[in-house]
Amino acid sequence: MTLRTTLRFTAAGAALAAAAAILPLTAQAGAPMLNAAVGPDSNFKMTLTDAKGGKVTSLRAGAYMIMVSDTSAIHNFRLSGPGVNKDSGVSAKGKSTWNVTLKKGTYKFVCDPHAAIMKGSFTVS
Numbered sequence: 001m002t003l004r005t006t007l008r009f010t011a012a013g014a015a016l017a018a019a020a021a022i023l024p025l026t027a028q029a030g031a032p033m034l035n036a037a038v039g040p041d042s043n044f045k046m047t048l049t050d051a052k053g054g055k056v057t058s059l060r061a062g063a064y065m066i067m068v069s070d071t072s073a074i075h076n077f078r079l080s081g082p083g084v085n086k087d088s089g090v091s092a093k094g095k096s097t098w099n100v101t102l103k104k105g106t107y108k109f110v111c112d113p114h115a116a117i118m119k120g121s122f123t124v125s
């Protein structure tokens, strides 16, 4: 490989790397936002709502940005389904953002210690 082809190859690689770094950000910017909440404190409440505040029951497959608000040290918010298994942590409290790609199927959310009563699900088509 000559110096010229090496440089060209490196430049192409750098361009690809730059594109790869930018693409996920672009995808996230257009991703619909959802709100996941659990708590507060000993309140046995768990919700997953869309940007308008409506309960999530069905979604289109694709990328979503989930704003998670865990305001309890005895509950967690776990979302699981095809390709996704996210957990806010039982003892942990705080806000986090999950960038997820939802695929066709059924997703469930649950508070692990109280799975019998704190749960929900939605379908993705």
Ligand SMILES: [Cu+2]
Binding pocket: 074, 075, 076, 111, 112, 113, 114, 118
């Ligand atoms: Cu709980």
